[in-house]
Amino acid sequence: MNMEEALGILKQKGYKYTKKRKDILSYFDQEDGYRSAKDLLHFMEPAYPGISFDTIYRNLHLFDELAILESTELEGEKHFRISCVGHHHHHFICKQCGITKEIDTCPMDNVKGELGGFQIEDHKFEIYGRCPSCQAS
Amino acid sequence: MNMEEALGILKQKGYKYTKKRKDILSYFDQEDGYRSAKDLLHFMEPAYPGISFDTIYRNLHLFDELAILESTELEGEKHFRISCVGHHHHHFICKQCGITKEIDTCPMDNVKGELGGFQIEDHKFEIYGRCPSCQAS
């Protein structure tokens, strides 16, 4: 997912184009990892002093709903990253910097046999640790 | 993990035996699924009117630390279940009633090859859906 695609989705669904939304998208476009609402707020503050929580949260949720962003819960805080659309995948997530690495292995095929009678709706597979550059520092 | 084991751990580590702790443990012993602090509070209230949050949360964390309970985050709330010690495992979790089913498949072996240079510290694999009895209702 890149900015043009994301802006295209917004337009197509009838949502308005605002500079704030563009800037939010550009933030996630440039970052390659999970970021919190607070991280985004800190990024936005210089350009928009006093920007409200509402704007941050509403847009994060909107983008999550539109699958422009994907989200996960890390230590009690929701974190978001730009969506890697196209194919099913999971992530390694660096505990220190939040950067992600795509994992192509999905365990669900091997598991379905164990779950006869259970209706599977969703699953979460995440690996946590330190990325190479955080190990070095 | 059963009550005797759990109480043994408490004793061995020098923590006191109280009726509240016994009741908390008996709650998780009888429930076979993830339960929230609120769930536990509701269970405790009749026997201990006005029991404080502090008692609930402190003991949940203590038991989590001692690996008497294990925890996961579901929809912004921490949930706890009695620990299935002994072997590594994952869980199917029913979104409706919180009951769990053990999954013996662990995807980590297949994944390590994809993560050269990344230091793996932890992982989470959970499957969400409806258990057979919740599907029926």
Add this chain to the structure above:
DNA sequence: CTTTAAAACGTAATCATTATTATTTACAAA
């Protein structure tokens, strides 16, 4: 029994998130 360290109480604070109402703005149609 007495001691004492831990547990529990009562309450307030904190942190993330959501809701509310009023104002402002993007955008399309006149």
Add this chain to the structure above:
DNA sequence: TTTGTAAATAATAATGATTACGTTTTAAAG
């Protein structure tokens, strides 16, 4: 270009989960 209107934002306030704190109570060891 102007204007109407629905959407977006601001400025709080509220909520819900969790943690912190000073005091009192209690389990359990001597």
